[in-house]
Amino acid sequence: MRTNIEIRFPYATTCLVPVNLINRHNLYIICVQKSKGETMGKNEEIARFVEDAGGVVSAEQIKGAGFLPGSISYALKSGAIDKLTRGVYCSPEVFDDDFAAISYRWRKCVISHGSALYLAGLSDRIPSSIDVTVPHGYNPHGLALEYPDARIHRVKHDVYELGITETRSPGGAMVRTYCAERAVADLISQRSSEGADPQLVRDAVAGYFKKKNADPEMLSRMCAALGVEEEFRMYLEVLR
Secondary structure: OOOEEEEOOOOEOOEEEEHHHEOOOOEOOOOOEOOHHHHHHHHHHHHHHHHHOOOEEEHHHHHHOOOOHHHHHHHHHHOOOEEEEOOEEEOOOOOOOHHHHHHHHOOOOEEOHHHHHHHOOOOOOOOOOOEEEEEOOOOOOOHHHHOOOOEEEEEOHHHHOOOEEEEEOOOOOEEEEEOHHHHHHHHHHHHHHOOOOHHHHHHHHHHHHOOOOOOHHHHHHHHHHOOOHHHHHHHHHHHO
């Protein structure tokens, strides 16, 4: 009875190789390359997957969806997807989106401070550089080299977790950022310790209270957690 061994190759048809072709010296494998149409179909599948995911995905997400490792290279060469940064891919329609590139490549980086304020719609200032917050002990290797203007804030793990949410970046991707209350509290804290732009902080506090879904109690608790409750009350007095 002859037994076949199944051998699979990326972007090639499955090969059934008779065992009797295998001897102690050589293994002969005959494999038929997939047609151009089949390859293009796979490229379209990846493009659709990226689009359905919001336009930006990581290499891990692509592999987790069941695509073979070589499929990313084929999709890039065909123009079905583009490379946003190392290990991060996007739809061709997505413009250079630094928020998404940082959020997807350095997964523990949370968009924060003035950058989070901008994403929350509380500031019209397009950030000239992106602020991110990371927990103590985490080193976002390569971030400072690729984005030399990025500002990295390091905090304790319990503070790091406060107010993490997701929102859409200017390019349409879902990114990890802090909620509006945390963004305002961070700016007040930065003003006290690092000298953030006072006008930006005042505008942030005033803009927050103009929000339809403003939650003063939550903002007060967030400021208390960051140790700037007294400073927050001073801004409230100015607004009254």
